[in-house]
Amino acid sequence: MIFSRGKKGGARGPISYQESKRLLDHQDAAVRADLASRPDVRPEILYYLAEDPSPEVRRRIAVNLRTPAKANLLLTQDSDEVVRCQLAAKVARLVPQLDEQDKEQARAAIVRTLELLARDQTRRVRQILAEALQDLADAPPSVVQRLARDSEEMVACPVLEFSPLLSDQDLLEIIAEGCPSANLSAISRRRELGPSVADAVVATDDRPGIAALLANHSAQIREETLDRLVTRAEVVTAWQEPLVERPRLSPGTIRRLAVFVADHLLNRLQSREDLDPETARRVADEVHRRLDGEPPPCAAADEAGEMPRDQAGPLDDEALLRALARGDRESVRQGLTQTGLSAALVERILSSGSAKAITALAWKAGFGMRVATQLQLRMGGIPPAEALSPRRGGGYALAPQEMAWQLEFFETLVD
Numbered sequence: 001m002i003f004s005r006g007k008k009g010g011a012r013g014p015i016s017y018q019e020s021k022r023l024l025d026h027q028d029a030a031v032r033a034d035l036a037s038r039p040d041v042r043p044e045i046l047y048y049l050a051e052d053p054s055p056e057v058r059r060r061i062a063v064n065l066r067t068p069a070k071a072n073l074l075l076t077q078d079s080d081e082v083v084r085c086q087l088a089a090k091v092a093r094l095v096p097q098l099d100e101q102d103k104e105q106a107r108a109a110i111v112r113t114l115e116l117l118a119r120d121q122t123r124r125v126r127q128i129l130a131e132a133l134q135d136l137a138d139a140p141p142s143v144v145q146r147l148a149r150d151s152e153e154m155v156a157c158p159v160l161e162f163s164p165l166l167s168d169q170d171l172l173e174i175i176a177e178g179c180p181s182a183n184l185s186a187i188s189r190r191r192e193l194g195p196s197v198a199d200a201v202v203a204t205d206d207r208p209g210i211a212a213l214l215a216n217h218s219a220q221i222r223e224e225t226l227d228r229l230v231t232r233a234e235v236v237t238a239w240q241e242p243l244v245e246r247p248r249l250s251p252g253t254i255r256r257l258a259v260f261v262a263d264h265l266l267n268r269l270q271s272r273e274d275l276d277p278e279t280a281r282r283v284a285d286e287v288h289r290r291l292d293g294e295p296p297p298c299a300a301a302d303e304a305g306e307m308p309r310d311q312a313g314p315l316d317d318e319a320l321l322r323a324l325a326r327g328d329r330e331s332v333r334q335g336l337t338q339t340g341l342s343a344a345l346v347e348r349i350l351s352s353g354s355a356k357a358i359t360a361l362a363w364k365a366g367f368g369m370r371v372a373t374q375l376q377l378r379m380g381g382i383p384p385a386e387a388l389s390p391r392r393g394g395g396y397a398l399a400p401q402e403m404a405w406q407l408e409f410f411e412t413l414v415d
Contacts, residue, residue, distance in 0.1 A: 014040045021045070029054040036060035043068040055080040062086040065094075069109035076116040084125045088117045092132030095139055111140040118146045126155045134158040141165050148174060157186040168194045175200045184209030193219040202229065203384045207236055214242035224390040226253065227370050228377075234260040234325035244268050251279040256318060258286040260325075266290070317368050324374045332379060336365045344414050345407075350379050355388045357410055359396065360403035369396045 020041045026032055029052075035041065036049045037060045050061045050071040061067050062075050062083045075087045091113050094106075117129050130147045133139040144165045150156040160166070160174070160183055171187055175197070179187075184206050187197065193213070198221045201213050210229065213219055221229075230253055233239040243249075243257060244265045249272075258269055270283050315323070315335040323331040336346045341364060349361045358380045362372035369390035376382035388397040396403070 017042055017045075024048055029057060033057045033060050037064060039064070039066050041066070043071075047071040047074075050074045055083065058083045059086055063090055065090065069106070069113070072109070072113045073116070076113055076120070081122050081124065084117065084120055084122065085128050087113075088120075088125050088129040089132055091117070092129055092136075092139075095133070095136055111143070114140055114143045115146075118143050123152045123155060126150060126152065130155045130158045134162040135164065137164050139163070139165060145170070149177070153180055153182040156183050161186040161189050168197050171197045172200050175204065181206050181208050185212040188212035188219065189216055191218050195220045195222050195225075198222070199225055199389075205384045207238060210236075211238050211242055214239055214246065217245075217247050222392075223250065224370065224373075224394055227394075228373055228389075230256050231321045231325050231370070231374050233257070234322065235327070237262070240265055249274070251276055254279050255282045256321075258283045259322065263290060317371050320367060320371050321374060324371075324378045327378075329379065332375075335367075336361060339365050341365060342414065345411060348414055349410050350375070352410070353381065354406070355380070355382050355386060356398060356402070357406045358382070359388050359398055360406035363396060363398075363400075363403045364407055369394060372396070 015035075015038060020035060020038075023031055023035045024045065026035075032049065032052055032054065033056050036046065036052070036057050043066070046061055046064060046067045047070055049057055050067070051074065052058055052061075058075065058078055058080060059082055061071060062078075063086050067075075072087060072091060075083055078084055078087075091110055094110055095114075114129065114133075117125055120126055120129075126147065129143075130150070133144060133147070144159055144163050147159045148156055148163065148166060148170070156179075160171075166174075171190075175184065175187065184201060184204060185208050187193070188201050188209050189212050190197075193216060198213055198219055201209050202225055213221070214229065229239060230243060233243055240257070240261045243253075244261060245268070249257075254269060254272070254275065258266060261269065266283070266287060270280075270287060275283065315331075315338065320332060320335045323335065333343065333346055333350075337343055341361070346361065349357045352358070355376050358376045359369070359372040362369075362375050373387055373389055376387040377384060391397055398406075
């Protein structure tokens with residue numbers, strides 16, 4: 001039998017049923033509140049007290065672990081916000097404590113209570129619930145789904161970041177439905193985030209969300225997706241530090257970052273332990289170049305609109321990507337015409353709004369699919385969600401026959 005302590009510190013024995021019934025309507029609310037706190041009163045007594053006129057009595061009922069399920073359901077509609085907040089915290093704690101013998105029936109009552117609290121009009125109630133359920137694997141899926149889509153960031157974010165009950169498909173649907181930047185950042189911070197979800201985050205073009213994704217070292221980001229972000233990071237400086245700090249970067253990515261990251265980040269690149277000899281040499285060359293005050297390679301076009309005079313031969317992929325990143329549209333146009341394509345055809349395709357045609361243009365000019373993707377985004381105005389991305393391994397997203405057809409079609413328009 002459970003005993004509690006009296007006001008003067010003495011032990012207090014169990015209360016009889018008759019005595020508890022007598023105290024139900026006691027004039028002093030403090031006496032009724034004390035009765036509501038006891039763990040040894042009958043369920044019907046606690047249920048009766050759930051409708052007590054005193055908020056303090058109902059608060060005691062809300063936190064009492066012996067309160068019956070019917071009383072908990074009643075308290076979900078209580079007019080006192082504190083009652084509902086305390087109830088949310090208590091019921092959420094009960095989820096992992098259910099005994100197998102009464103689990104099915106008890107769980108049904110708990111789920112119904114949680115569902116009602118997840119719809120509570122007060123944000124604080126829903127927030128307490130979300131924080132209590134955020135990492136429980138046996139939380140009710142219906143409640144988790146509702147909290148993950150809550151209109152308040154403080155409610156949705158804990159569940160979006162930590163709940164093991166949200167699948168990649170759930171996350172993709174939530175992103176597709178549109179969610180605030182804070183919610184997207186919470187998704188980006190999830191442990192072992194899958195590549196399809198990472199792609200969806202990048203497609204939103206939400207800069208804080210993408211920064212959080214890059215800072216999440218456990219996130220699985222496809223190489224081609226990372227390449228696109230590296231290209232844009234010359235302009236989006238907030239992405240530079242998380243990119244430099246990622247644990248696994250290819251030599252090519254490190255060399256590209258070395259060209260434009262801030263000086264203190266360049267020093268971090270140079271101190272990485274995964275540099276191969278050639279990459280270490282290239283990074284060191286960039287450090288010396290900056291110390292000597294030399295201009296960066298492939299600088300922007302001169303005042304006459306011509307390519308840099310030290311540019312030897314046609315532009316390669318890296319040079320064109322840098323021109324795209326710094327917004328040097330004239331250099332990009334010259335790079336696209338360097339293999340004999342007419343300026344009129346290049347301009348017509350870039351202004352067409354066609355992802356396929358722009359991809360075909362990059363292919364015909366001899367550039368890789370990474371360039372084609374950035375051309376779509378930066379020169380063609382294609383929304384990120386509609387842009388064609390490289391196939392696995394970096395290959396072109398379209399077959400050569402289809403790209404040739406695209407070019408032939410636009411050539412007839414120019415003629």
